[in-house]
Amino acid sequence: MAEDPITVKGIRDGLLITLGEGPWEERLLRLAGRLQAGATFFQGGRAALDVGARELDGEQIERVRDLLARSGVELWALLSSCDATVIAAVRAGLVPDLELGLPAQQSAPTQEPPAPTGALVVERTLRSGQRLEHPGDVVIIGDVHAGAEVVAGRHVVVWGWLRGMVHAGAMGDDSAIVCALGLAPTQLRIAGHISRSPDEKQRDVVPEMARVRNGRIEAIPWQ
Amino acid sequence: MAGKVLTITSGKGGVGKTTVTANLGVALALHSQRVTVIDADIGLRNLDVMLGLENRIVYDLVDVVEGRCRLRQALVRDKRLQELFLLPAAQTRDKTAVSPQDMVQVCDDLRQSFDFLLIDSPAGIEQGFQNAVAPADGILIVTNPEVAAVRDADRIIGLLEAEEKGPAHLIINRLKPKLVERGDMLDTATVVELLAIQLIGIVPEDESVIAAANTGRPIAFDDGVTGRSFHDIARRLLGENIPFAPLKEPGFFDRLLRIVRPEGG
Secondary structure: OOOOOOEEEEEOOEEEEEOOOOOHHHHHHHHHHHHHHOHHHHOOOEEEEEOOOOOOOHHHHHHHHHHHHHOOOEEEEEEOOOHHHHHHHHHOOOEOOHHHOOOHHHHOOOOOOOOOOOOEEEOOOEOOOOEEEEOOOEEEEOOEOOOOEEEEOOOEEEEEEEOOEEEEOOOOOOOOOEEEEEEOOOEEEEOOEEEEOOOOOOOOOOOEEEEEEOOEEEEEEOO | OOOEEEEEEOOOOOOOHHHHHHHHHHHHHHOOOOEEEEEOOOOOOOHHHHOOOHHHOOOOHHHHHOOOOOHHHHOEEOOOOOOEEEEOOOOOOOHHHOOHHHHHHHHHHHHOOOOEEEEEOOOOOOHHHHHHHOOOOEEEEEEOOOHHHHHHHHHHHHHHHHOOOOOEEEEEEEEOHHHHHHOOOOOHHHHHHHHOOEEEEEEEOOOHHHHHHHHOOOHHHOOOHHHHHHHHHHHHHOOOOOOOOOOOOOOHHHHHHHHHOHHHO
């Protein structure tokens, strides 16, 4: 039987980790594996954890917080549809609702978004189903095919066709940009903004740069 | 002598993997190659039906792997071609009955006595696919000129690259030249550009393929545009340099020319 995967996605205030269905211990093991596999990606990040309907006590929350901390991830929010869990989370000093945003005293001392890591240069084509995660800049020399995903903490440059999905500034960096020689992504995300390609085909292909302007993603010719 | 193991795969179902396997097997055997076609689609076998050999099966791949018979006993010789054999899949079991190591073992045994082993892979990217590609020296990716099939082919190529399996060559199946002309179907150049691997064959859409599948006589036995397209692939596999022919049936004018110059056939 297929196991429910743990999903990780970028939101405005860092990462949102969803634990999915399954026994608690098995989920913790799986989370540990996921953290280890993407060690550089998670390092220095901030995360909200969605535990679904589980009833957790303070001790269990401390354990998962420790687990994340060991991979350099600071847990700031714990989401649950179970009241007892929410109460335990608040007692543990965690935010129970993403809408409330980062607690002020927490966002102030932590310096800027995690110190920019070096650029990751990939000299191959990413095909459908392949996924690349990196906390810093990503440069791809090759194409990103439809069905492939790139998630970067900062900018993404594709020296080739971009037809897949790219999320730049995934930890909430609005100033991230996406450049491609052929910009035709199925979907483009920059920090918390999402745009998709126009449904009709565009034929004139020039190198373009996408960035956030006035709360929207816009593409301009890239010189 | 060591034969070559080629796995025919696609990701998406229904694009024509089994048709391609059966016809390539026939075409290669008609070019005096000793060929075994292996059905790796355990539980959903079809290759025997397409070759018209269903009623001759005694043992199958799972019997071999589980030691109920010797490998030679499971091979079914084609009723028309001396050089063509089928290693059938079990119909009453599932993909977990065979492991990738089993497939490597079986192919290593068969390699000694054959020029080509063609493995018909099941659809999907799960264990059946892993079994089918484990012993491969080369991969033939079958796709149709449509977006969903091309997307799945791309996924497969990515997986194969990650496992350093290859080289992978592309067969575009069920192309309709008229639709392409009207701009309603992806053309060959676009598919090749999207997938960025080498093309080895283009097979046109042809209703007689369905009839051939039902009667158990693959179309590669007959002379026609579709049958020839499989022979072209076979010859390319044998190292010949065959240009990609136009896919239209000869029109009235072409036939007239052929009458005038009979050697041009």
